[in-house]
Amino acid sequence: MSSLLKHLSPLAPDDSGACGVFYELGGITVICDAGGCAGNVCGFDEPRWHEKQSALFSAGLRDMDAILGRDDRLVEKLRLICQQIEAPFTAIVGTPVPAVIATDFHALQRMAERKTGLPCITVASDGTKLYDYGEMLAYEELFRRFAAEALPVKPEKVGVIGATPLNTGLTRADSIISALKSQGYSEVVCFGMDSGFDAITRASECAHLLVISPSGLRAAEYLHRRFGTPYSVGFPVIPAQAAEAAGTLRGKRVLIVHQQFAANALRGMLTDCEADAATWFMLDRAYAAPQDFRIRSEAHLCEAAQHYDVIFADAVLKRVLRGFSGELIDFPHFAVSGRLN
Amino acid sequence: MNHAYYITAADLAERGADNIPDELRSAKHMIYSSPATLDYNSPGAKGFGVKRAGLVIPESVMLLVAPGCCGRNTALLNELGYSERFFYLMLDDTDIVTGRYLNKIPKACAEIAEELDKKPSVIVICVTCVDALLGTDMERVCRSCEEASGIPSIPAYMYALTREKRLPPMAMVRQAVYSLLEPQKRLPNECALLGYFSALDDGCELYALLKAAGIRKIHEIGRCGTFEEYKEISRANFSIVLNAEARYAAQDMQKKLGIPFIELTRLYRIDKIRTQYRLLGQAIGAKLDDAAYYAEAAQKIADFREKHGVLRFAVGEMLNADSFELALSLLEYGHQVSEIYGTVGERNFVFVKRIAAVSPQTRIYSNLHPSMLGYARDCEIDAAIGNDAKYYHKDLPGIGFQEEAQPFGYRGVNLLFDGLDAALTEGAGA
Numbered sequence: 001m002s003s004l005l006k007h008l009s010p011l012a013p014d015d016s017g018a019c020g021v022f023y024e025l026g027g028i029t030v031i032c033d034a035g036g037c038a039g040n041v042c043g044f045d046e047p048r049w050h051e052k053q054s055a056l057f058s059a060g061l062r063d064m065d066a067i068l069g070r071d072d073r074l075v076e077k078l079r080l081i082c083q084q085i086e087a088p089f090t091a092i093v094g095t096p097v098p099a100v101i102a103t104d105f106h107a108l109q110r111m112a113e114r115k116t117g118l119p120c121i122t123v124a125s126d127g128t129k130l131y132d133y134g135e136m137l138a139y140e141e142l143f144r145r146f147a148a149e150a151l152p153v154k155p156e157k158v159g160v161i162g163a164t165p166l167n168t169g170l171t172r173a174d175s176i177i178s179a180l181k182s183q184g185y186s187e188v189v190c191f192g193m194d195s196g197f198d199a200i201t202r203a204s205e206c207a208h209l210l211v212i213s214p215s216g217l218r219a220a221e222y223l224h225r226r227f228g229t230p231y232s233v234g235f236p237v238i239p240a241q242a243a244e245a246a247g248t249l250r251g252k253r254v255l256i257v258h259q260q261f262a263a264n265a266l267r268g269m270l271t272d273c274e275a276d277a278a279t280w281f282m283l284d285r286a287y288a289a290p291q292d293f294r295i296r297s298e299a300h301l302c303e304a305a306q307h308y309d310v311i312f313a314d315a316v317l318k319r320v321l322r323g324f325s326g327e328l329i330d331f332p333h334f335a336v337s338g339r340l341n
Numbered sequence: 342m343n344h345a346y347y348i349t350a351a352d353l354a355e356r357g358a359d360n361i362p363d364e365l366r367s368a369k370h371m372i373y374s375s376p377a378t379l380d381y382n383s384p385g386a387k388g389f390g391v392k393r394a395g396l397v398i399p400e401s402v403m404l405l406v407a408p409g410c411c412g413r414n415t416a417l418l419n420e421l422g423y424s425e426r427f428f429y430l431m432l433d434d435t436d437i438v439t440g441r442y443l444n445k446i447p448k449a450c451a452e453i454a455e456e457l458d459k460k461p462s463v464i465v466i467c468v469t470c471v472d473a474l475l476g477t478d479m480e481r482v483c484r485s486c487e488e489a490s491g492i493p494s495i496p497a498y499m500y501a502l503t504r505e506k507r508l509p510p511m512a513m514v515r516q517a518v519y520s521l522l523e524p525q526k527r528l529p530n531e532c533a534l535l536g537y538f539s540a541l542d543d544g545c546e547l548y549a550l551l552k553a554a555g556i557r558k559i560h561e562i563g564r565c566g567t568f569e570e571y572k573e574i575s576r577a578n579f580s581i582v583l584n585a586e587a588r589y590a591a592q593d594m595q596k597k598l599g600i601p602f603i604e605l606t607r608l609y610r611i612d613k614i615r616t617q618y619r620l621l622g623q624a625i626g627a628k629l630d631d632a633a634y635y636a637e638a639a640q641k642i643a644d645f646r647e648k649h650g651v652l653r654f655a656v657g658e659m660l661n662a663d664s665f666e667l668a669l670s671l672l673e674y675g676h677q678v679s680e681i682y683g684t685v686g687e688r689n690f691v692f693v694k695r696i697a698a699v700s701p702q703t704r705i706y707s708n709l710h711p712s713m714l715g716y717a718r719d720c721e722i723d724a725a726i727g728n729d730a731k732y733y734h735k736d737l738p739g740i741g742f743q744e745e746a747q748p749f750g751y752r753g754v755n756l757l758f759d760g761l762d763a764a765l766t767e768g769a770g771a
Contacts, residue, residue, distance in 0.1 A: 003436075004449045005429040006456055009419065013410035034470055034501035035372060037410050042374035044414035049374070057371035057711055058378075063502040066474055077371045081711050084344075096408045097502065100437060100474045127410030128433045316416075319424070338416050 002297035007319040011280055012166050012335035014125035016045035017134030017215065018093045019056060020164040021142065022121075023048060025197045028055045028087045030078060032103070033095040035060060037127060044338055045131070048171050055085050059092075066101050075111045082116040088197045089146070091121045093134075099126035121145060131166045131335050132259065132281045135215035139191075143219045147203040150227055156186040159199075159206035159229075161216030163190035167259055168212070168237055169334045169341035179236035180210065203229075210234055214260050214282040233287055235265035239341045242312055242331040246270050249310060257295070257313035258333050260287060266312060266331065278304065280336065314339070344715030347680070350693060351701030358690040365685050365707045368505065377659045377682065377708035377729035388743075389538045392467060393418055394514045395497040396426055397538045398521065400462035400568045403497070404453060406430045406446055407469040408437075411499070428453050437471055446482055447489035454490040462568035463493045463521055473500040495520055508589060515590040518562060522575040524598050531558040533577035533600070535591055536584030539563040539745040545752040546634040547581075550618065554627035579625065581605055583749060585688070607749055609662060609670035609757065611638050614750050631751070638751040642674050645758045649765055652676050655734055657727025658683040658708060660742040661753070665692035667726065670754075672699050679722045680704045682729050724765060726757075738768030 015031060019041050022029045031038045038058030042049045046056075059074050078090060090112055094105065105122040112120040121141045125134040139161060158180055165171050173190035180188045189199045189206070203223060209231035211220045220231040238246075246269040254275040256263040263277035264287060276291040278301070283294045295301045298320045305311060305324045313321075315330040316337035332339045346364040348356075356362070363369035372378060392415055395403050403426060405412045412429050419427075430449045436442035450464050466483055479496035486494035498513050515535070532551065534541065540563035541547060551559055558576075565571040575594075580602040582591045591602035603624050608614050615635050622629040654671055656678055658664045664683030669692045671678055678700055685693060685705065696703055704720070706713065708729055716733055725731045725739030740760040742748075748756045 001430075001445065001449055001452055003431045003433070003445065004452060005431065006453070008429075009416035009427070010409035010412040010429055010431060013408065013413060015410055016413065030371060035378075035504070036469070036499070036501040038372065038374050039379050040410055040413045043379040044417065053714060055711075055714060057373055060367055060370070060372040060709075061502060062368060062505065063473060063500075066470075066502060077369075081371055084712055085714070095410060096437070096469070096471050097474065099434065100471055126434055127408035128431070128437070130409070 002299070005298060007298055008316065008336075012045050012131035013040075013127050014129040014131060014134030014137075015093050015095050015123075015127050016041050017131030017136075017164070017166060018091075018123040018125050018138040019134075020046060020131070020166050021135050021138035021192050022091050022093075023054045023056065024052060024192055024195065025089075025142075025200065026055075026087060027089040027091050027121075027197065028057070028078070028081055028085055029091045029093060030057050030059050030074075031093050031095060032059045032074070032098045033061060034058070034097060037095040045166065047165050047334070047340055051171055055081070055087060057081065061097055066097050069101060069103075071103070071108055071111060075108070075115050078112055079115045082118060087118065089119045089121060090116060091123065091138075093123045094125045094127075096127040099128070119145060130281050132213060132215040135162070135164060135166070135213070136218055136282075139216055139219035140222060142200055143203060143222055146197070146200045147223065147226070149201070149204065151202055151205045153207050153229075154187060154205045155207045156184070157206050158185040158188050158208045158210055159203055160188065160190040160210050160212060161219055162211055162213035162261070163193040164213075165340070166335040167215070167262070169239070169332050169339070170237065171340065175237050176212075183236075203227075208232070210236075212236070212261055214284050214287070217284060233261050233264075235262040237341075238262070238266050238269065239332060242266060242329060243269055245329045246312070249273050252309040253307065255305065255308040255311045255313075256331065257301070257311065257317065258331055259335070260284060260292075262331075262333070273310075276308075343717045343719040344712055345706055345717075346710050346712045347704040347706045349701060350697040350703040350705060353685065353705055354694045354697035358687050361685055364710050364712070365705070367684075367707070367709045370709075371711050372709045373711045373713050375708045375713050375729060376732045377657060391497055391499040391510050391514045392427075393421075393423065394511070394518065394538050395465040395467055396423060397518050397562050398463055398465070398568070399565050399571050400459075401465055402426045402428065402453065402457070402461045402463075403465040403467055404428045404430060404446070404449055405467045405469075406432065406442065406449075407467075407471060407499075408432050411469040432471065437475075440475070443477065443482060447485040450486040450490035450492065450494060454492055461492055462571075463495055464490065465497050465517070466494055467497040467499055469499045470502050473498070473502050493521060509586070512586045512589045515587045516593050519574070519590050519594055522572065522594065522598060525575050527578050527600065528558070528576045529578050530556055531560065531577050532556050533560040533574050533580045535580050535582050535594075535602070536587040537561075537563060537747045539747060541583075541749050542746040542752055542756065545749050546631065547750055550629045550631060554622070554625060554629060575600070579603065581621070583607065583747075607662060607753065609667050609754055610673055611635060611642070611751065611754060614638075614754070618750070634751040638754045641755050641758045645762055646675055648762065652723040652765075653679045653721050655680045655722045655725045655730040655737075656682070657725070657730030657733075659729040660727035661744070661748050662742070663689055663692070664727070665689045665696065667757075668692070668703070669695050672696060678703050679720050680706060680730075682706045682708045682727070682733070684709075724761060724768075726761070738764040740764050
């Protein structure tokens with residue numbers, strides 16, 4: 001049964017992805033849940049929780065709130081918070097509870113905006129999808145709403161979309177910034193990591209956008225359409241251990257398991273190897289090699305693994321790859337194992 | 342600057358239990374995921390949440406039936422050795438809309454049974470808010486699972502939506518973990534301790550007092566290494582409920598197994614502990630001689646006070662105690678309590694009133710209130726008790742006091758002051 005996980009814990013869900021995008025932007029983010037989803041985000045999927053403060057709250061829904069559809073109470077609680085915390089926007093992130101009761105997020109958005117006077121973004125995540133889907137929705141909506149003004153372009157400024165702990169295993173942007181500065185950019189902004197709301201509103205200043213996860217593609221396409229900003233994809237922060245191991249391999253059949261753009265970047269470091277990329281998450285065919293594939297289940301990965309000599313993947317997948325006789329090289333992915341680089 | 346909302350004990354006591362301010366009532370505001378919230382607010386979170394609690398039955402496995410987001414943090418439990426005991430049936434949106442996953446659950450159980458080398462004692466089917474809203478008949482689902490897999494199945498309800506109901510998730514899971522017990526001949530010299538998922542601290546005097554009263558075997562689920570040992574629990578002649586959340590489980594055992602129960606409370610005021618043991622003795626028809634234990638604890642309290650003087654404490658709720666009862670005990674032992682981070686309710690309001698009488702300026706905060714995001718210390722505190730209090734006061738000596746081995750009775754008092762002594766001594770030497 002493909003939906004049965006026998007060896008792994010569930011991968012990072014869409015609501016975590018959305019929250020990760022909003023985390024450092026200074027808004028008030030509300031997870032529309034009873035408490036458990038917020039616990040999963042703050043207690044597990046958001047490693048910045050104990051490092052950087054963020055106004056991220058649970059709506060604290062109760063059964064009768066859900067059964068009776070008491071959105072007005074949610075909005076009233078939001079209004080109260082907005083009186084206590086200064087913020088440029090609010091965001092409401094969906095979970096299974098609003099999904100089951102079919103919450104009208106558009107209505108919720110309008111109600112919240114009327115009541116608080118602040119722009120509100122809603123993300124109709126439902127906890128059943130994966131983190132990159134939530135990130136995609138959040139990025140797209142953020143730039144659509146707030147990157148409205150066409151500012152003069154700064155020729156040496158690059159904007160990075162997709163810099164979240166779930167994609168990168170990083171909680172700070174230093175290594176991404178220094179990697180891109182070494183490529184000649186004088187100003188680097190990682191949207192949502194070590195940068196705030198202002199960077200989003202000034203996105204049109206960027207001469208170039210670098211998308212480091214498929215979750216950022218839609219937003220980049222939007223910015224390209226809106227301001228003509230060119231974009232490319234890449235992943236400038238491959239962990240040293242994986243990069244070193246990749247440099248020494250020759251003549252091997254290699255499988256790389258990660259989010260697509262990280263896997264592609266590692267593949268680029270291999271010499272004289274046949275390498276395929278596989279991912280549990282989004283796979284955009286425009287950036288995939290012919291043999292690259294999306295992993296459908298634990299059994300699928302286990303079976304596919306038999307065709308390779310070496311697998312780069314998060315070490316937690318060792319439990320799935322019990323029958324694999326080749327070499328497994330650790331390539332951590334926070335959205336899989338919850339381990340930072 | 343401290344932006345967090347608080348109310349003094351005097352003001353809160355004056356308002357009364359029926360007029361607790363909204364800032365202290367979690368249903369009235371958004372919830373801040375402070376460390377305490379992570380521990381308390383989410384039934385699936387760290388410590389013994391529903392998921393880990395459901396696996397306290399020896400040789401059991403758990404199937405979590407839920408969207409991926411509900412089981413994500415279960416990876417934390419892998420570090421505690423549970424990785425081979427958790428399985429996940431991931432629901433997608435079509436599953437939820439059509440209800441087709443109900444047919445998948447028995448198939449998943451059959452697949453799990455095939456996968457495992459050793460037949461588990463039970464498959465605990467853990468469901469979440471989705472099934473709370475859909476009103477899934479889990480008894481029926483579990484019967485289907487048992488038919489499909491040949492292994493008993495029981496439900497565990499991780500319903501965060503209902504945590505303030507009469508039967509919150511942690512009370513229901515306590516009932517679930519004892520639900521596999523079957524009636525058998527009860528033995529007069531055996532009893533069961535209910536309430537905690539882990540055992541009492543080995544040095545707890547309750548063991549010795551019960552043995553002195555003729556009890557030869559004390560059953561605790563946290564000490565059961567095998568399913569056979571677990572099944573022996575129903576031989577108990579009576580149960581002692583040590584945590585009110587186990588009352589429903591005890592009532593269920595009384596009804597199904599004929600085992601009566603007595604309730605005790607975890608206390609840190611030694612006079613109350615003595616009274617409680619006297620009443621327990623009367624209930625079981627034995628005189629419990631606790632004089633030596635009382636004297637030892639009293640001496641410990643006095644020695645601590647002499648060594649460290651009068652201290653000003655911050656008391657949290659991520660600890661093995663009721664925050665307010667513990668705070669009151671510290672006040673009665675001559676110390677001061679500057680701040681309490683806790684959940685006020687009808688049950689512990691009596692302590693608030695007593696605190697107000699002896700320390701009216703003690704500040705009471707709710708860990709769950711959004712304003713705690715802006716908490717900053719602006720009063721004098723010497724030491725912190727509880728992992729949440731330690732989080733707010735990282736620069737101060739403190740103890741988490743949240744170990745798995747459960748403190749109780751005089752032993753709990755001794756452990757508290759030994760821990761504080763060690764932390765303060767270390768802090769002074771640092």
